[in-house]
Amino acid sequence: MTNDALIAALSHLVSEGRNPDTMDIDLLPSLEIVKRINQQDKQVPLAVEKVLPEVAQAVDKITAAFKQGGRLIYMGAGTSGRLGVLDASECPPTFGVSDQMVIGLIAGGPEAILKAKEGAEDSPELGVEDLKNIDFSAKDVVVGIAASGRTPYVIGALEYANAIGATTVALSCNPDSAIAEAAQIAISPVVGPEALTGSTRLKSGTAQKLVLNMLTTASMIRLGKSYQNLMVDVKATNAKLVARAARIVMQATDCDKAEATEALRQTDYDVKLSILMILTGLDIEHAREQLHRQDGFLRKAVQIHSQD
Numbered sequence: 001m002t003n004d005a006l007i008a009a010l011s012h013l014v015s016e017g018r019n020p021d022t023m024d025i026d027l028l029p030s031l032e033i034v035k036r037i038n039q040q041d042k043q044v045p046l047a048v049e050k051v052l053p054e055v056a057q058a059v060d061k062i063t064a065a066f067k068q069g070g071r072l073i074y075m076g077a078g079t080s081g082r083l084g085v086l087d088a089s090e091c092p093p094t095f096g097v098s099d100q101m102v103i104g105l106i107a108g109g110p111e112a113i114l115k116a117k118e119g120a121e122d123s124p125e126l127g128v129e130d131l132k133n134i135d136f137s138a139k140d141v142v143v144g145i146a147a148s149g150r151t152p153y154v155i156g157a158l159e160y161a162n163a164i165g166a167t168t169v170a171l172s173c174n175p176d177s178a179i180a181e182a183a184q185i186a187i188s189p190v191v192g193p194e195a196l197t198g199s200t201r202l203k204s205g206t207a208q209k210l211v212l213n214m215l216t217t218a219s220m221i222r223l224g225k226s227y228q229n230l231m232v233d234v235k236a237t238n239a240k241l242v243a244r245a246a247r248i249v250m251q252a253t254d255c256d257k258a259e260a261t262e263a264l265r266q267t268d269y270d271v272k273l274s275i276l277m278i279l280t281g282l283d284i285e286h287a288r289e290q291l292h293r294q295d296g297f298l299r300k301a302v303q304i305h306s307q308d
Contacts, residue, residue, distance in 0.1 A: 013174045015147050015200050019193035037202070040195045044206045047189040054187045055214050061167045061185065062141050062215060063222040066101070070139035072216070073131070074104045075157045077121030079201040080145040080171075080208060081106030085113055087212040093241065095220045096233035102216060105130045107153040124156025131157055138165035143215065145208055146170075147200035149177020149188070158182040171211055173204040187211055224297035227252055227275060232298055236269040245271050253278040272298050280305040 022036050048055075062072050074084025085104030092099045106112045107127070108120030120126060131142070142161045144154035149172030159182055161168045170183035173191055180186035189211065191203040220226070225233045230252055236245040249260035252275045263274035266284060276287045279302050287301075294300040 013148055013150075014190055014192060015173050015194065015204050016198050017193035018197050019195055022195045025195065037195045040192075040203055041206060044189070044191050044203050045210065047191045048207055048210050051187050051189050051211075054185055055211055056218075058141075058143070058169045058185050058187060058215055059218040059222065061169070062219040065139060065141045065167060066219060066223055068139055070137075070141060071100065072102045072219070073134070073136065073140055073142045074102070074145060074212070075106075075127060075130070075142060075154055076145035077107035077112075077151050077153050078116065079205050080147055080151070080154075081108075082113055083205060083208050083212060084143070084145050087209075087216055091216055091220070093235055093237060094231060095216075095225045096235045097220075097225075103134060105134070105157075107151075121151050121153045124152040124159070127153040127155070127157030128160040131160055136161065136164075136166065141167040141169065143169040143171055143212075144179050144183060145172075145212075146177070146179050147173045147204035147208065149174040149179045151179070154179050155182050171208055173200065173207055224295060224300075227272070227298040232272040232275060233296075234271055236264070236271075242269065245269055249274050249278065272296070276301055276305075 019040070021039070025033055025036055028036065065072065074088055076084050085106055088102040088104035091097055091102040112120060142157060144158045146154045155178055158168045158170065158179060168183040169185045169187065170177070170179040171187045172179050173189060175188050175190055177188065180188055189207040191207050194200060194202045194204065196202065230248050232248060234241060234245060234248065236242040245264055246257060246260045248271050249255065249263060250257060255278050259278065260274070263278055267273040273284065273287055273291065276282065276291060276298060277284060280287065282290060282305065290301045290305060291298065294304065
């Protein structure tokens, strides 16, 4: 795309418009600047609320993919790519899953996470190559993330994913965007012009983060990774998480610290298994068998035992 064409394209994007509420932001003292930014930020959850049906549709597709051994792949450039990598990296410690279950790909590769490599986003072929390098298949789901909705890297990836029969989702902050047209499911929270024109790491980035939180959290809940609202598949990999594991067991069972700690010791810090043992009185092998029969859904395992 020529420079003139790109300028013309950007001029039609909601996220690139000038915000009439912040035209004097460069004249304001610090407190007034952050108040203006905060006023704009308040619009974000309301914009996300309007696209919840599309978010839920994507969650259903992601959950179905996980159940058949598929993966969730995030793809983006710049801020959008970093947000995808962040959400993917949080899944293993939070939900006890493999780091290959949710993968974040960013234009320019891992180096682009720490240092901007913005030119990498201009290549649709790079998006295709990155998917091929992880053996992307029809069982997987790809979520293309781009605040502008026009990033070639993302478009190339979505078109390739469509061609091989995979599920495609677009997350953009502009309506009727190019990536929305290239995806089967379009999630487009329209947050309006940024407080600082074109700085889409602000409201647009916040909206993307909220949606990504929902995609993984809701999908993992649908897979049985929670009991009530507790993270029962959390991995106790450091001192803080060991303490959190004990607290989760105590909250789920109303037991004391000593009982929770002993159950966790017996189960090698398997929170879900520890809770089931305490709530049902089952020994470790029978508790593990019960969980397996219920596909890891702790609430179902507890309910089945109470009915026996």
